Amino acid sequence: MIKHKKQKKIKTIFSRIMANKVGFGALLVIVVILSFAVFADFIVDYETLALGQNPTERLQEPSSEHIFGTDSFGRDIFARIIHGSRYSLTFGIGCSLFILIGGSLLGGLSAYLGGRVDDLIMRGLDAFMCIPSFLLAMALISVIGMGLYNIMIALVITSVPGSAKMIRSLVLTIVHQEYVEAAELSGASNFKIIVHHILPNASGQIIVNTTMSIAGLIMLAAGLGFLGLGIQPPMPEWGSMLSEGIKYMRVKPHVMMFPGLTIVMTALAFNLLGDTLADAFDPRLH
Amino acid sequence: MLKFIIRRVLAMIPTILLVIFIVFFITNIIPGDPGRTILGIKGSAKEVALINEELGIDDPLLIKYVNYLKGVIVGDFGTSYISRVSVLDEISKKFPETFKLAVIATVVTAIFAIPIGIISATKQHSLLDATIVISSLGLASIPGFWLAIVLIMIFSLNLGWLPTSGIGSIKHYILPIATLSLPAIGFLSRMVRATMLEVLLQDYIRTAKAKGATRRQIIFKHALKNVLIPAVTILGFGFSGMLSGAIITEMIFGLPGIGQIVLNAVRMNNVPVVLGSTILLSVSFMLVILAMDIIYMLIDPRIRKQYI
Numbered sequence: 001m002i003k004h005k006k007q008k009k010i011k012t013i014f015s016r017i018m019a020n021k022v023g024f025g026a027l028l029v030i031v032v033i034l035s036f037a038v039f040a041d042f043i044v045d046y047e048t049l050a051l052g053q054n055p056t057e058r059l060q061e062p063s064s065e066h067i068f069g070t071d072s073f074g075r076d077i078f079a080r081i082i083h084g085s086r087y088s089l090t091f092g093i094g095c096s097l098f099i100l101i102g103g104s105l106l107g108g109l110s111a112y113l114g115g116r117v118d119d120l121i122m123r124g125l126d127a128f129m130c131i132p133s134f135l136l137a138m139a140l141i142s143v144i145g146m147g148l149y150n151i152m153i154a155l156v157i158t159s160v161p162g163s164a165k166m167i168r169s170l171v172l173t174i175v176h177q178e179y180v181e182a183a184e185l186s187g188a189s190n191f192k193i194i195v196h197h198i199l200p201n202a203s204g205q206i207i208v209n210t211t212m213s214i215a216g217l218i219m220l221a222a223g224l225g226f227l228g229l230g231i232q233p234p235m236p237e238w239g240s241m242l243s244e245g246i247k248y249m250r251v252k253p254h255v256m257m258f259p260g261l262t263i264v265m266t267a268l269a270f271n272l273l274g275d276t277l278a279d280a281f282d283p284r285l286h
Numbered sequence: 287m288l289k290f291i292i293r294r295v296l297a298m299i300p301t302i303l304l305v306i307f308i309v310f311f312i313t314n315i316i317p318g319d320p321g322r323t324i325l326g327i328k329g330s331a332k333e334v335a336l337i338n339e340e341l342g343i344d345d346p347l348l349i350k351y352v353n354y355l356k357g358v359i360v361g362d363f364g365t366s367y368i369s370r371v372s373v374l375d376e377i378s379k380k381f382p383e384t385f386k387l388a389v390i391a392t393v394v395t396a397i398f399a400i401p402i403g404i405i406s407a408t409k410q411h412s413l414l415d416a417t418i419v420i421s422s423l424g425l426a427s428i429p430g431f432w433l434a435i436v437l438i439m440i441f442s443l444n445l446g447w448l449p450t451s452g453i454g455s456i457k458h459y460i461l462p463i464a465t466l467s468l469p470a471i472g473f474l475s476r477m478v479r480a481t482m483l484e485v486l487l488q489d490y491i492r493t494a495k496a497k498g499a500t501r502r503q504i505i506f507k508h509a510l511k512n513v514l515i516p517a518v519t520i521l522g523f524g525f526s527g528m529l530s531g532a533i534i535t536e537m538i539f540g541l542p543g544i545g546q547i548v549l550n551a552v553r554m555n556n557v558p559v560v561l562g563s564t565i566l567l568s569v570s571f572m573l574v575i576l577a578m579d580i581i582y583m584l585i586d587p588r589i590r591k592q593y594i
Contacts, residue, residue, distance in 0.1 A: 127304035
């Protein structure tokens, strides 16, 4: 019965997203970018087009052959953006999952244990959040070095405290609701309360926050790449592609325009999806 | 009142120690090779080892932390590996510029975002509201560094209205402040709109309506106050992001401030400078939050009652 109810709930939420034109558009954009990332090798060749330098074709304007033009090494910008989506989505989606796991463990534990442990964890997290997170990520990368995993570690470590605090306050609000107290009184075990009451009621907010955090993480990772602290050239990463294009912004603005627009479009799509999800989970707020 | 401030300042001390510990721990996870950084490739292996020994590279982390703290208490944040100048001297002169930029951008954000959010909420379901909602989300999705470059392209290179970089006049600050404020305006106006919508559903608003208050009275007298406090909270906590943003903006627009110093230090693995500036920025952020708490206490009788 519960399973049936759950399916019905998911179905309603899905149909609400589909009914919202903006949300549907955002979902479509995300599906397209995701499939670019998954099928990148079938769309454009990595070695020849995204990495292979071609001095005779450098800084070409967009044309039918190179729809986004070429960069200063004669590489196809479209091919680089397609392959770069792999990095950006890994940072966005991958890190947000780790952040969710870390945040749930820390925030949930803090809320569950309460008392002194809770105070201690909160004190630590508060101190952590006084440090400007982008700066902390930069500092961490300067020490542990650049590279896919190191950047992910830096992004996850700097974002977990915020996520933990959010999840803690969410759990505490739910725990103090009357229906949880009623379940407690009727003798439900802690496990049962967590699975049947806390998780289903917290999931909406958590899904919305995670979706929106993907947008933020994609922008953060691109910011690191822009400063030369991300994935190193010649690998195609959106942020570093953009910073390479700055040199030519007077004469060939397309070199920096297309990676930038891609970042904005991707971030906007995740933000819009999060916004639509928020409405779908809780229509009262809109 | 004074008691409250003293208590809040005292409560900051353990947090500051914790902040220093976190930043210290993170920048010292890997001992590194400062001797090599200081001497460059020219230094012989023996000299490098000597400097590393002098800096106590192999000491346990906790001992290094205590030694560092001892220095911090007397205002010694160490010496830059590259310039061999005291870190405090290097950053403290330029820090006010960065702080000023972040403060001005925050004020500009508030001036625009709060009215926009309120207008959007009071005209819910109108075309104006829909436009504001979508464009504010759009603004919040633009990474600052790209926005900066697009603004330079439009207003400096194509229209020629504003300078691309440097200092000298107020004009030089328009684009940097726009870069910092626009995404924040997008974010904050959405929050203000959501809070306002929620406030308008409250019982006391219904009571005011029932008693015959006009729409203008309801919005300005009853709702506004309750919207301002969450808005200021968001701005206060967003200040840490503004500081990070200011560093990058300063670099792009060639403004004086610690931006260039911090970025160079990060790239060269100049640990004392990274450590010192991160601590300075964190503490300045904490002071902003403290100021915010004090202002709250002054304007909100409910909060004041908790402390007196």
